[in-house]
Amino acid sequence: MTTSLTIDRLGRRGDGVALFGETPVHVPFTLPGETVSVALDGDRAELLTVDKASPARRAPECSYFTHCGGCATQHMDAALYRHWKRELVVSALAWAGIETEVEDLIDAHGEGRRRVTVHGRLVDGKAKVGFMAARSHTLVAIDHCPVLAPGLARAPAVATALAEAVGVRKPLDIQLTATSGGLDVDLRGLGAPRDKERLALTALAGHLDLARLSLHGELIVERRPPAITMGRALIVPPPGGFLQATAVGEDRLGRIVSEACQGRKRIADLFAGCGPFALRLAERSTVHAVESFAPALQALDRAVRSTQGLRPVTTETRDLFRRPLLPLELNRFDAVVFDPPRAGAEAQVREIAASKLKHVIAVSCDAQTFARDMSVLIAAGFSLTRVIPLDQFRYSSHMEIVGILGR
Known part of the structure; x- marks a missing residue:
């Protein structure tokens, strides 16, 4: 109709x-x-x-806009975009019954996104790479993307070469990350490679001048360390490991969290990943980093050991969804930082609420689960003193939120 x-x-x-x-x-x-x-x-x-x-x-800057499902808002001018994105946090908090000031949106796009996952599919008998159309399994083949950092400028070409080489027998996901050593690539969807395929992929990594190539997180070849600077440390994340979307975004988040923890001697960093907060916090405080993905903590430990001037950082591999830190464990710390996946940290937040902690810094990538978790802490006597929205996902509804709480 x-x-x-x-x-x-x-x-x-x-x-x-x-x-x-x-x-x-x-x-x-x-x-x-x-x-x-x-x-x-x-x-x-x-x-x-x-x-x-x-x-x-306004006119969109990308010819793929409205076809590719990656961007939703290139047609908005800057003022409307910033207002709409901040209001996503305001409305989520209001829906949860939380009245507090939400600060202005921080633009943390910087040079652009330093990691991207493109999809490889067989289209009309040829290997194509790109993004999915919105709410669809239809592949939109791309040869450029304006929201990516310069280090990912050749990502579509590299992904296409890899997809052609492996044949795209079934749906393929190709994660590419820009690092100081060059492109770090992880392929997912191939299954276990045979020795002949490993040799071919190793040769192709050399031809494409990749820093590292892995398959489902398993190393195929590392030609140069795919290093990332975090604070004063240099870290090599595990293959396929998580990073904040932009370098500027990670730096701004790290600065906000470090400032909020100033003067705290013992800090727990929960859902720590490979240490974007722990490595910065350790410049002034002792840190206990907890994370379920052991390779990320191993990378963090190596970075700590090779960086001079950091305070001690201990690590613990633990699934905080199933085994959150309990109040007796939490009470050892002067502050807690938590940065969970999109589902939030409800189980861990309930233990924090029952503890004697007085200083909590929450980092979230989802406004609804952030509001839910804040409601639990506020009901336990915490005050939400600052809410800071940060945009490192330009032209999309995704963002990061920092909440600073005390009681």
Whole structure:
């Protein structure tokens, strides 16, 4: 069904939202106040034409925009974008019944994203790489991406060469990270390689001048250390390991967390990863880093040992979803930092709430689970003194949030 709608507001994913009768309808790539013609499909609609454009509409910078599912908001001007993104945090907290000031959005895009996962598929008999269209399994082949850091400029070409070499017998994911040593690449979806395939991949890594090539996190070849600077330390993350999306984002988050922990002698860093916070906190405090992925903690330990001037950092491999630190363990620390995956840290937060801790710094990549976890701590007597949204995922609804709490 084709109809005309007037867009009322922006949704959580950047879609415009209009009313059709009493039904909210989500229309991608539209802005509040616009009149648009759409093809209705339940509570979603396909944009056909913009009949009356918003003054906040701008030309997108990428030719793949509206086709590739990576960016949702390139059509918004900067002022509207920043307001909408900050409001995602404001509305999530309000929904949870939390009244507090949310600071201005920090732009942490910097040079762009330093890691990306592209998908390899067989399209018309040829290996193609790219991103999936929004809410679809359709591959949109790309040869460039404007939100990537310069170190990833050749990522599509490298990914294409790898996909062609392995044949894309089944869906392939290719994670590429820009490091000081060059591109670090992890392939997923191939299954266990035979010796002949290992030799071919090793030769291809040399031809493509990769720093490191791994398969499902298992090393194929390391030609140069794929190192990343964290604070004053130089660390080589494990193959396929997690990193913050941008170098500027990690640095800004690290500075905010370090400032909030100033004067605390013993700090627990939970969901520590390979140490973006622990390595900075150890410049002034002793740190206990807890993480379920053992290779990440091994990388952290090596970085600590090779960096002069750091305070002691101990590590513990532990699944904090199943075995959160208990109050007696938490009470040994002067402050706790936690940075969980998108699902949040509900089990660990309940133990923090029952402890004697007075200083907590929460880092989150999801506004809803952040608000939920903050509600638990506030109910236990904590005050949420600062909420800082940080944007290292330009043109998307994703962001980082720091909450600083005390009691």
